[in-house]
Amino acid sequence: MNGTLAIFRRELAAYFNTPLAYVFIVIFLFVTSIFTFNLGNFFQRGQADLRAFFSFHPWLYLFLVPALSMRLWAEERKQGSIELLLTLPVSLAAAVLGKFLAAWAFTTIALALTFPMWLTVAYLGDPDHGVIVAGYVGSALMAGGYLAIGSCLSALTRNQVIAFVLSVVVCFLFTVSGAPIVLDFFAGWAPQGMIEQVAQFSFFRRFQAIANGVIDLRDLVYFITLIGFWLFANLIVVEVKKAG
Amino acid sequence: MQAKIEVDGLVRRFGPLTAVDDVTFQVTQGEVLGFLGPNGAGKSTTMKMITGYLTPSAGQVRVCGFDVVQEPLSAKALIGYLPEGAPAYPDMTPASFLAFCARTRGLAAETARQRIAQAVDTVAIGDVLEQSIDTLSKGYKRRVGLAQAILHDPPVLILDEPTDGLDPNQKHEVRTLIANMATEKAIIISTHILEEVDAVCTRAMIIDKGRMVADGTPEMLQARSPGHNAVVVRTSADGAEAALFELADVARVETLAAGTYRIYPRAGRQPLAAVAELARRRGWSIDHLAVEAGRLDEVFRQITGGGRRHAA
Numbered sequence: 001m002n003g004t005l006a007i008f009r010r011e012l013a014a015y016f017n018t019p020l021a022y023v024f025i026v027i028f029l030f031v032t033s034i035f036t037f038n039l040g041n042f043f044q045r046g047q048a049d050l051r052a053f054f055s056f057h058p059w060l061y062l063f064l065v066p067a068l069s070m071r072l073w074a075e076e077r078k079q080g081s082i083e084l085l086l087t088l089p090v091s092l093a094a095a096v097l098g099k100f101l102a103a104w105a106f107t108t109i110a111l112a113l114t115f116p117m118w119l120t121v122a123y124l125g126d127p128d129h130g131v132i133v134a135g136y137v138g139s140a141l142m143a144g145g146y147l148a149i150g151s152c153l154s155a156l157t158r159n160q161v162i163a164f165v166l167s168v169v170v171c172f173l174f175t176v177s178g179a180p181i182v183l184d185f186f187a188g189w190a191p192q193g194m195i196e197q198v199a200q201f202s203f204f205r206r207f208q209a210i211a212n213g214v215i216d217l218r219d220l221v222y223f224i225t226l227i228g229f230w231l232f233a234n235l236i237v238v239e240v241k242k243a244g
Numbered sequence: 245m246q247a248k249i250e251v252d253g254l255v256r257r258f259g260p261l262t263a264v265d266d267v268t269f270q271v272t273q274g275e276v277l278g279f280l281g282p283n284g285a286g287k288s289t290t291m292k293m294i295t296g297y298l299t300p301s302a303g304q305v306r307v308c309g310f311d312v313v314q315e316p317l318s319a320k321a322l323i324g325y326l327p328e329g330a331p332a333y334p335d336m337t338p339a340s341f342l343a344f345c346a347r348t349r350g351l352a353a354e355t356a357r358q359r360i361a362q363a364v365d366t367v368a369i370g371d372v373l374e375q376s377i378d379t380l381s382k383g384y385k386r387r388v389g390l391a392q393a394i395l396h397d398p399p400v401l402i403l404d405e406p407t408d409g410l411d412p413n414q415k416h417e418v419r420t421l422i423a424n425m426a427t428e429k430a431i432i433i434s435t436h437i438l439e440e441v442d443a444v445c446t447r448a449m450i451i452d453k454g455r456m457v458a459d460g461t462p463e464m465l466q467a468r469s470p471g472h473n474a475v476v477v478r479t480s481a482d483g484a485e486a487a488l489f490e491l492a493d494v495a496r497v498e499t500l501a502a503g504t505y506r507i508y509p510r511a512g513r514q515p516l517a518a519v520a521e522l523a524r525r526r527g528w529s530i531d532h533l534a535v536e537a538g539r540l541d542e543v544f545r546q547i548t549g550g551g552r553r554h555a556a
Contacts (some may be wrong), residue, residue: 089349
């Protein structure tokens with residue numbers, strides 16, 4: 001527990017010690033605004049909700065989150081500091097968790113900084129605040145899912161670019177697994193039941209469900225399980241690399 | 245007394261390469277063991293297994309009785325480790341870095357403050373505490389790494405090339421530091437600077453191609469040198485070289501400079517008395533006469549082949 005907390009604090013501070021945090025937050029806020037107001041037709045829709053805002057989050061995270069997660073382990077390997085980290089009296093699980101939670105906290109901070117959107121709709125109309133809260137919860141959970149995938153893949157390599165590309169590809173598959181592009185691949189030969197299962201893996205669908213204001217326990221369990229699975233895989237990857 | 249570090253049949257393979265091949269040794273408190281060996285001999289790999297960074301392919305390591313694989317946290321808590329190249333987090337300052345290490349080691353706030361102050365003082369990094377590690381010179385980085393290793397006053401210290409990249413004064417300081425800690429700790433250092441072995445180690449081990457090829461006190465290793473007990477003599481007398489070669493215990497005579505000779509003894513012999521007697525009888529005037537202990541680098545080259553391995 002000590003170890004997780006110490007690593008969490010160090011990692012979170014590390015974002016703000018470098019320009020990374022500021023660049024990320026500025027770009028995140030800028031791009032969400034563009035998407036919401038221009039592509040999402042926020043004003044033209046004439047509705048006091050944040051649907052236009054949230055609907056772009058899966059696509060935004062697809063590129064921004066791997067940019068954040070790529071450094072988690074690859075950078076440690078590159079700098080050699082992983083040798084220090086793994087010889088401290090901290091369990092590997094604590095290290096994996098500490099790093100992930102710090103990255104997750106950071107994305108949540110970035111997400112929280114979009115609060116002026118909420119203020120805007122509250123000023124312009126009378127939005128359903130429950131739905132907006134659900135949207136934020138869903139968005140944070142989805143960011144956690146992307147981060148867990150990225151963290152695991154980052155542990156595979158010392159090259160951050162490789163980690164980034166791998167993460168984008170895998171995250172893309174998870175995002176679109178409910179879309180025809182993936183389902184068509186299975187449609188020719190796989191049984192209907194399996195196609196349904198694949199579709200169930202879609203971040204997009206799960207997130208949409210939550211963002212519509214229905215926080216279904218199954219969707220929560222889905223994201224938590226997914227994060228748990230990838231973090232466990234992350235741990236295995238680091239352990240296996242130790243044994244060579 | 246129970247050994248602080250027990251290494252038993254340690255093996256590490258990287259694919260087809262066996263980097264460490266069945267290494268067994270023990271280190272007790274008060275010992276400073278120097279790992280010697282050519283680059284790629286397996287020194288660092290052995291250290292990485294002792295500290296739990298790499299998992300051994302076979303064999304086991306116990307630190308103060310704790311198996312590094314079975315009880316990693318207990319073992320790691322007792323080890324101070326300076327990895328090769330002294331890696332740290334470049335975005336941190338030495339102050340925040342040491343605070344981080346203290347927290348992961350579970351030191352209480354007050355203890356941590358004292359231990360950090362002490363470590364900072366010991367390695368003399370007080371003037372760069374608030375500078376990011378990224379901007380520090382190689383010598384300072386190495387000292388930050390050392391501070392991190394001694395922070396929790398561990399009974400076992402593993403230092404991979406602790407003086408690499410330091411200037412002669414800093415080298416001397418680090419050696420003094422190691423010597424001062426030696427009585428209460430079990431210490432392993434790796435080095436390729438042979439004078440360092442003489443300066444700080446109570447025991448030296450030569451590793452070549454993953455195998456331990458020599459183990460003993462620096463004096464014992466020196467005694468294996470062909471130059472052990474060699475006599476260096478400087479005289480202006482004519483015909484000295486031929487006369488010296490005639491002596492019974494002399495294997496060969498090397499001319500170092502005009503009138504200066506190094507007289508190599510036959511194995512186990514000591515030709516000093518014979519040389520002195522000869523000089524007295526012939527009435528040579530002697531400017532210099534000294535016995536040599538032997539040179540570690542000769543032993544090192546002899547044992548590890550020096551890149552000119554004789555075909556078996």
